[in-house]
Amino acid sequence: MINDNEKIGSVMVVGSGIAGIQASLDLANSGLKVYLVEKDISIGGVMAQLDKTFPTNDCSACILSPKLVEVGRHPNVEILTRRTVNAVEGEAGRFTVRMTRAPRFIDLDKCTGCGDCAKVCPINVPSDFNEGLSERQATYRKFPQAIPSGFAIDKLGTSPCKAACPTHISVQGYVALIAAGKYKEALALVKRDNPFPIVCGRVCNHPCETACMRGKVEEPIDIMHLKRFVADLDLKAETRYLPEKKESKGKKVAVVGAGPAGLTCAYYLAAEGYDVEVFESLPVAGGWLAVGIPEYRLPKDVLRAEIGVIEELGVKIHLNTAVGKDIPFGKLQSDYDAVFIGCGTVNSSKLNIPGEEMQGVIHGVDYLKRVNLGEKVFLGDKVAVVGGGNVAMDAVRTALRTGSKDVFILYRRSRAEMPASPEEIEEALEEGVKMEFLVAPKRVVGENGKVTGVECTRMELGEPDASGRRRPVEIKGSEFIVPCDALIPAIGQEADLDFVPPDSGIAINKWKNFDVDPVTFATTTPGVFAGGDVVTGPQTVVKAVYAGKEAAVSIDRYLRGEDMAAGRAKDWTKNLADKADVSQVAKVPRVKYPHLKPEERRTNFREVGVGFTEEEAVAEARRCLACGICSECYQCVDACIAGAINHDDDFAEETIEVGAVIAAPGFEVFDAKLRGEYGYGIYQNVVTSIQFERILSASGPYFGHVQRISDGQEPRKIAFIQCVGSRDTSCGNSWCSSVCCMYATKEAIIGKEHAKGLEPTIFFMDIRAHGKDFDRFVNRAKDEYGIRYIRSMPSTIKELQQSKNLLLKYVQEDGSLVEEEFDMVVLSVGLCPPSGAAELAKALGIELEEHGFCKTSLENPVETTRPGVFVCGAFGGPKDIPETVMEASGAAARASGILATRRGTMIAEEEIPLESDLRGLGPRTGVFVCHCGINIGGVVRVPEVVEYCKTLPNVVFATDNLFTCSQDTAVKMGEVIKEQNLTRVVVASCSPRTHEGLFQENCEKAGLNRYLFEMANIRDQDSWVHMHEPDAATEKAKDLVRMAIAKAQFLKPLKPGQLTVNHAALIIGGGLAGITAALSLADQGFESYLVEKAPVLGGNYRKLYYTLEGLDTRKHLKELLEKVQASKLIHAYTDATITKIDGFIGNYKTTVTTRDGEEQFEHGVVIVATGGYELETTEYLHGQSSQVVTQRELERLIAEKDDKATKAGSITMIQCVGSRIPERPYCSRYCCSEAMKNALKLKEMDPDREVTVIYRDIRTFGLKEDYYKKARELNVRFIRYDEDRKPEVVQRGDKLSIRVFDPIMNAPVEFETDLLALSVGTVPNPENVAIGNMLKVPTNQDGFFLEAHVKLRPVDFATDGVFMCGMAHAPKLSEDAVVQANAAVSRACTILTKDYIEAEGRTAYVIKERCSACGLCEDNCPFGAIRVNVVEGCAEVNAILCKGCGVCTASCRMNAVDLNGFTNEEELEQIYNI
């Protein structure tokens, strides 16, 4: 153990569902720094997805949201999203945590959460939040109330198409934009990286399509022609797209060669603001595009139009100007600030065979150039073209079009090796071109110097060469002659570099190409750059474009004097989004690209490809699989006025130091597809319970309308199938998921409330309603809502073809088989260990139990196998929300117990300046009206509102801001407050629910009391909801601001009251819960007074010997008591009664009477741990027959090896004795586990003895289910009974005779037993009501204490400063009591760790002279915060307890109570100003 002063006063909480949130809040509120680590983009977990919560049917979002906001704004909590923990090193008190941050791509500091990015995002993906029932964008927020409220972008990596494209255009991006009908945007996106979409939309070799993942399904997307589609639209548009041109930089760049490389370089430099001149030796611009590619592939006018755009951008092209001849290269170097050479490869490679000089041999390049420049060239009827590349194809097809009849290709390899693009080969074949493969020319044959044929030799394929293609090897003696009139060798080109003087210093390599830097394209001479074919040898257009573009970046940097290479080298083969399994993707055939028919085209130069229609283009674009998720279309970048988007965001490694770790990663929902017989994923109307939860949600995919997936119709009959993926060894999940019975009941009830005609049926094995008030809920479902429960598991589901209804087959309890039709089926899927549990456990250094949940300690379920690392929530086993919340607080208590001495060391208190003196100033109001980018300003005429404000009374200043929430506006606001001497600030922007606190802080920092601030919500409640009514929205904005200003004049500076806190606690009850609480408090360094009315501590725990899981409870209790004894901080009183409790939070005074007399002590909080009692019963001969004992007595008999137990040949247990009956309609939760525990012990002693359990439902929830399973395996007999058919017990001599109706036999059974154990439930402590009265806290209808909120505040009372734990709350197991006691301590610590408690500022106050002390306020106040002072004859507010709800104010006829911040005067003034 390390020293206290080496410990770190911070805790890392991993996972941010309700468990993580609660733990964080408790820790942060008791002075520790918290890192809340989440792998997803926002916090909230599964609870955020739920519609309502059982058993109160509170709206889940409503109760969760305030917690989200609190944790989001908490100064001591740092939320770290998209983090994965890799390792935790060190020991309890001081850990080093290493983690990885995944990119979010949106800067949370800048994002305002406006959602403009999502609006323009063209990518739709299934919404994980809505469980795939609706779609969301790639740019998204999980749900509107999410915290952090900023958006994120989902990327799986670079889409293969983008990576494969040499220019790295966001291919997926423009395809998506086309699918979304955003053609202009698509074109602009292309032009970011390639200024030749018209060209590349026609003649590209499109490596993108080769990489396209669609190709693995059937055929790749026709990307090239989609590009042509948008390029052609632009071509035909009235105004062509031009990029934004930056201001002139006053520098000149020369470009040699007007081919794709040169023009690209020119284009991007011109856009950057450079003066660019291009020198071209040919009479046309375009280089190879103009003189190489035939008209029928790339029409000249189209090319001219593309180049025209470049000229329009300001690029000057000098044609017929050969560098080296017409202008010396040196002059370029001297006259221009930089030079780019992109002159291509203009010389043909020679065949180097005899006869090549003969007439009729014309090299491909020269041939195409001549034809393209308009010369009529006829080569004769029979033309042979040598080569397999695109030039060969172009030559051969041009020959056809210039009148030759019989044209063919001679290629030395096979078709598979041909480098020409497949469609060109295909088109050539269509046009009647013949192809000879595996032939190589040896000699040109001719007469009179004129070609008559070519002698060839046959080849065969040998070993692969450097290019990976198999090398052709000559077959000796296979020569033959091919007759022809002309021979066109088209086997390659070379560069002409003669224009570069040798003294230029530009290095030229052995292939006669320029040597350039592969990243910057800089030559060895500063200021001279080169790219394209002249560097690479003959290559594709798109590579040339890439070179030109990259060189432009380098030239720009060079001219600015920046490092040219910095940050540019990128490995595009890394992080590819090509791992997806596409085997399940439905096939959609590629849209056929329309061509002219061969007979229409083969003899002319009309363009072969016709181009997609809009319909075809969209259909083709929709085939895209969106491999990368985000398409990097950059629409969001343009849309985000705040500039928050960063597509270059990347993974990062981080290290933090913490004193303790809490693991709260939650659970994973069972994958229902694993239970194939239910047809999930195949039958549309079979959904999971979590999907149904979203269906029910008002903010879900169907806005709360219950409907079927197949047809959107409201279902009538709906079946819930329980235990899907729970209690099911067939899929390895033997555990019970604990929550499904309840949530199914809830979903059935809510479903029925949403759709009145709904007839829900729940198919189940046992109803497990083992929580507080759960049985009541189920009873209501049955009795009030008529929900049908059938004890059976359907064996199969079949879908009926027409109706898509579902036919369920199931066996009733009596064995009869039933088939029943349902409209919809909901699978109640279970809770599984979270995905990545194993990795997390490894990183945290903790162990998992056999099912993959976290292994926890028997004494305290929040402890893991590693000291200092704690667990809470479903990671430790399936559980519901209240238990999760209790564990979260319990874990927080354990963590803060270690770090108690280091509280406050890691948190920084912010200095708040003194408030300015406002006396005599009156209301001087400053108004700030927010544009919120275009969110408000796009609808409401903000300047008009500002002008209007200036006309209103008390307004001395009004202005508008782009983003009022931004940091710079905060600074400005502070300055204005001081300069203008403002005494009131009004902000008209978004919702005060999210932003009031922020603006109030701004005021506070400027010395203005934070309560002199008011907001008008002109976004969420105006511009966003009246988007098409700018006039009305503007008027409304004026009204709302006027109302706010009117209210503001009455605002008063408020000073929240402070109250000192006594740091001790009173614990009422010295059972397990009370003892645990006292010890836990002592860990935290706080004193406690433990008051027990019995003569000894221990309570019910004294009666136990062991737990189901095997803990020796006697030993455990002994240890605990020794610790209590040893602790100086615990003052235990036994045989003691509390006679009086005075005071309230922070300041209590309690009187205790013991044998030694009366004693008084002071304390700051109260923990109620009054426990419960075993029910006393006379049922089933208890008290009459010595053979009838309670389960607890049986435990004693077993543990003490009493003959009664050891000698009994047969033992019977009856469950639910006195429980779940009308007068006690609750379950005692532990009895089934206790029965299992004793049954197993009995069987362990003697496997042959007869053990029978007569039960109503077996409720061995969670991981306890394994023990039930084991009991069945050991032949413990289980007989079920109904409430109205209880077993009968009769004494027959020395035996007991038991008669019970067995529903499986469908007949009564009767048997004899030696010993009968009754599982009697728990009854509340009868003193609860009296103690409740002393503390002014309520008990529920069963007599247990009533918590502040059954879901999220299970150990708190509505009255601050009072907490509960153990069976005072409800019947529970010992380990639950331990957790809850720690939880109560954690909650108490949020008060005890403070020296002062701050009241809310907006609390009620009494105007004494108006008060008649009628007490209506006191009756109405839900917090006990206002009381009539009888002596004074008027009411008094306890500002510490007051929550500012104002119920007292509205109930007071005398208007003697008013509410600060919402006074009658302020509210009426708003009404007067509507």
Next chain:
Amino acid sequence: MAENEANKEWVPKIVAIVCNWCTYAGADLAGISRIQYPPNVRIVRVPCTGRINPFYVVKALQTGADGVLVSG
């Protein structure tokens, strides 16, 4: 302009007095979800439905509101 106004359908002026935690949040959510509704309602926010003095309704009517909505 005047003619236009005369032709315009009469739009009622409605005061909505709403609870901060429920309806006000619901109204924010309508905004976040961009659900459109008529622009004639002016919301007065109170911390809780219990805060609403019944006389506010009467005073709103006296002030000239054509309708008053109280929503918790």
Next chain:
Amino acid sequence: MARRKFATLKSFLDYIGIEGDRTIFTWVSASEGERFANVIKGVTAKVQALGPATKLVKEL
């Protein structure tokens, strides 16, 4: 309590002759954006049908 107060108020206002549709009471939860919009639409339509308020209105 609030519910009781408003139940009585609405009934009483109606009794003295102020049309019931002028004072409307409802619930909208934090997750019911759609419902809020529908309430506003519904209330507007109801009040629109009644025409401008004249009763109890103070002329200024």
Next chain:
Amino acid sequence: MENIEKKLREEAKRLLEEKRVDALVGFEAGTLPLTATPCFITSPEEADRLVWNAFCSQNLAKYVHDLISQHHNSQKRVKPEDRKKKVVGVVARGCTTRSIVLHLQERQYGRDEVTIIGVPCEGYVDRKALTAALDGADIREGSLTGDRLDILTAEGKKEIPLQDVLADNCRTCRFNNPIIHDVMIGEPAPAMPGAVQEYAEVEEFEKLSTEERWRYFTKEMSKCIRCYACRQACPSCYCPTCFVEQTQPQWVGLGEDATDTQVFQLMRLFHMVGRCVDCGSCVSVCPMGVDLRKFLKKLDKDVFDFFGNRAGVSLDDPPPLSTFKEDDKEDFIYNP
């Protein structure tokens, strides 16, 4: 009746003699014929002044509240341990005890601060009705015999059946015997026959059209001269500062604007939700004869219909606006 009066005086004398009350509020004969006025007695000798008859109209709970409040206020400046308790005795019929119950519920004074001498009641004479029955003639002499009033005016003698001039609230009174008492004088009175039709008038009014109801309301309110006599008489109106007189904010305009009067009355009436015991005090003191009961009775009816509650009829019932039930009326909630 004489018998009751006799017993009443004996009881009053005894209470004063035994110092079980410090002061006693009752009725004495008025200076005019057929009248009675409230009186305060503090010595046993004064007990013989007390009367109990059909002319005792006011709700004496108002005086009880005033006396005890004054005393409480006077004690505020005294140290708590030196404060003195004062017990006020009151002669109380059904409605008076209902007001006392209400005061007790509203913690205006302790049960030990008031001693209730319960008396049975069969209704009191509505002065306005009597005047009307006599066509406005001044009463020179008069006596009540059984159910008959014998009256001598300038016009001559006239016999009027008591039934004809009983106050409206008395005719339909459901609680004409004390709800609580310390001493009960005489036998409980028989139930009032009109009680079963308590809400008949309200029901009739409800049947009118909205516009007819509004016309009636405005007509009645237009009579009001804002003299606040109703408020002064009402035992439930005990606010230290009435909202009408409050500033910051000012709730109601003080001028002669008709809507301000309507709003004033509306607000005062609404303060009576679950608190009007239908004693008729406000009606009997109103100089302009505003039909306040038409509206008060509606509130009474609604509270009973909606929450099953009647003002001041049980010490155990919590005030209806301080509590709620799960199954409270919900049909007024709008659902789009």
